[in-house]
Amino acid sequence: MTTKRSPYKIDALLFQLTERDLRVLEDLERFRLLDTRLIQRLQFPVFDGGPHQTGGSATRTALRILARLEGHGLVAHVGRRVGGTRHGSTQTVWHLASTGERLLRARRGEPGRRRYVDPSPLFQAHTLDIARFAVALIERAREQHCEVLELLTEPATWQQFHAAHGGALTLKPDLFVVTADSEHETHSFVEIDRDTEHLPAILRKCRLYQQHYHTGAIQAEQDGLYPSIVWVTPTEERAERIRRAITNDPSLTPELFRTGTQETTIPIVAPYSSQSPTE
Missing domain, CATH: 1.10.10.10 (Winged helix-like DNA-binding domain superfamily/Winged helix DNA-binding domain)
Structure with missing residues (x-):
């Protein structure tokens, strides 16, 4: 009872x-x-x-x-x-x-x-990896002269839009992050990869981002800015495979995507020096 x-x-x-x-x-x-x-x-x-x-x-x-x-x-x-x-x-x-x-x-x-x-074990592992990246980002903000202005998780990250052919689609980033220092803001969609998905599945998600980019919806609200799409991988070897697959796909714009391990992508999502502007 x-x-x-x-x-x-x-x-x-x-x-x-x-x-x-x-x-x-x-x-x-x-x-x-x-x-x-x-x-x-x-x-x-x-x-x-x-x-x-x-x-x-x-x-x-x-x-x-x-x-x-x-x-x-x-x-x-x-x-x-x-x-x-x-x-x-x-x-x-x-x-x-x-x-x-x-x-x-x-x-x-x-x-x-x-x-x-x-x-499920897979959902638990993925959810905790998302949290680990977010916590590492928050810790970086504590140590640096920057702020985490926005940190959204699913389903708050979801982006619903219409494709060119008119069908309704939903993009589901793992995280949406906005960081800032005294002079700049950085906007990022973050995808946590655990090397459990085959590359065709990764590329399908990338193409969905590309379709979302082409709608121009976010750019219209953010003075032409579209967030960086950051793939966080467990190893640099996995990052290189994803990077190469994105580059070789003619339907994708490689400049939209950044790929690396947590250690190399945290500075992309929060690219701020520990030096204050007056130092």
Whole structure:
């Protein structure tokens, strides 16, 4: 038998939560799945002069907060914990539980709810890789003189448009990112590749981007700017194969696409120096 939280209990829960608790819930809502380490990097960062001087201290705090949120029924972990409740606990994968989702929706005054379905291993791995790229980007922004102005995940990234032949199409980027420093903005669609798709499938997605580009819809709103399309690959060898396939496809404009590993594409999505303009 399941029980439902009444509006009164949701309101009572809200009074017990800190702003950081709510940010953890919002992170899980946005990324759908996060492991403990990613939550720690997002909300319990380690830096000189901060509350957490070591990764161990930050992780212990994150685990304590997550256990409290789990006790309230706001978050839950996927499957069983890897390595038990202590060893390997940073690999525990968390999702927003139904009560957590209702709480966030009630806070925004939104009706309805999203049904949770246990993710397949492939979906889980891909979703966590998307989150890892996003977290690395956020960390870069903390370290550099830049900001992440916009960071959208699916389905907020979806672009619905009509092809030249009139059919309705939907482009589904993994991420849409806008970063900026004091002088420039960079707009990017990001695709996280895990080397599980054959190159023809990659090229089909690229052609869909090309069709979207040719509509001119985004350019009309952004003074002629179309976001860079960035493929993030697990290895440089995979990046080179995708790069070569794009170059050899006569239907594609290679200049629209950038390809590389996370280490080489983060500076493309946020190409800003650590030097401030006055230094």
